[in-house]
Amino acid sequence: MARQGHSEALPLRRLVRAPNKKKLTVHPAIIGSILPILLLFIWEGLSRLDVLPTYLLPAPTVIVNTIIELGADGSLWGHIGITLYRIFLGFLLGSGAALLLGSVVGFYRKAEQFFDPIIQAFRSIPSLAWVPLFILWMGIAEASKVTLIAVGVFFPVYLNVVSGILSVDRQLIEVGKMYGLSSFQLVKRIILPASLPSFLVGLRSGLGLGWMFVVAAELMGASQGLGYLLVLGQNTYSPELIIASIVLFAVLGKLTDAVLKKVESKSLHWQDRMEQR
């Protein structure tokens, strides 16, 4: 109707059309979930039609039921709790040590020459190779698990802290020097905030590795935890239990990462990045 009144006015025509177009745009999350949902339905269907062997690959509903049952009898919370506890402690220790050592190595060239070669040497050891040694040293209880996770978390955080500090813009440091800032003030007011983005990237990849190592740690011997459920599922021929704990790992991993991501976007809102445009 508007078109008839303004047959020549092109911009107005656009104005009228624009809302229609907007209705058609689909949220990216919806586009992204089409395929997984479709696959879930196919999986469910094939399981019910007995095309897939259910003793190897049970239907999604069976898996969901398994999780609900675990939750109902209360054992689920114990497993999740102990896994979260291990990863939290390992993450804290690993990233704390990495921040400390990384800062020293980043700030002092001499410390870099002193520490970095040996740290790089240790880094080239696949972290899982430590498992037997840690068990030998610390037994099969919590200490060896937490240590393993901490080792896994340490390296990505350390590397990012060091590179973050080394890549702080020399020009900004000069500004600080021009105002007569002391070394400590330079660190506090320029170097730390400037290397924060890199540190947070390190924390996120460290957390990812932490989840990997908590699985490894719990596979090597535990009486509780999501990794223990994996082993239990394997020993009792219950694939639904294995897949249930895989799903739980995925959900928890995603959730903890989302928390860090939130922290990241809160504290790095000043960054001029592609993502935020």
Next chain:
Amino acid sequence: MSLQVRNVSKEFENRKAIENISFSTERGEIIGILGTSGCGKSTLLRAVSGLDTSYSGDVLLDGHVCKHVDERLGFIFQQPRLMPWLSVIDNVSFGLNDRKEEKQEKAGRYLDLVGLKGNERDFPKQLSGGMAQRVAIARALVTSPEYLLLDEPFSALDAFTKMKLQDLVLEIWEAYETTILLVTHDIEEALYLCDRLIILKGQPGTIDEELFIDEPRPRSRGSAKLAAYKEHILNRLELTTPVN
């Protein structure tokens, strides 16, 4: 109150950048250090600022040798060099050590001066190049320096922004009677702003000529007298065709 440079030389590795530079300023003077690229202009300014201390010769502030950064000096760099994680107002108050309210009050006053009232809470990523450089100017002024060192401060800006900020510098100079040392390769900028030009030439850079610009302010950018000065400088620098 004066700034004196006495026989300053600086060597990089085994290449001399500047040799035996001497001059002194008077209170409230605007001095331009002009030269083609590579003649050591910025090197000289860094020596004066105290950011670089590995030079020979002396820099004297108010009669005393000063070989370190000093709060009487303010520096405006070629790039704004704002802290991206600080808001505009916190960037301006970066060099202040007062209580918080006092800092904010002072910073606000200088932001107003550079025409950025209302942008206090913005972050550097939201600013245009000209606005960012205005913030940098406010940051340099907020500590009330007696001497302002400017290192090609407008060379990265478009022509119109550049002219506006040059006028801003003149306003500040009039209001605060700051002694200004301006390093530039822009002859027109030097002629428009400065009382006196020190022309550096050669490698290592030496003082080729000191030129008093005998033209009352406010100057017109198109004045015939300034054009004659420009011609003279171009000849002096052996650039008979105008530089870009």
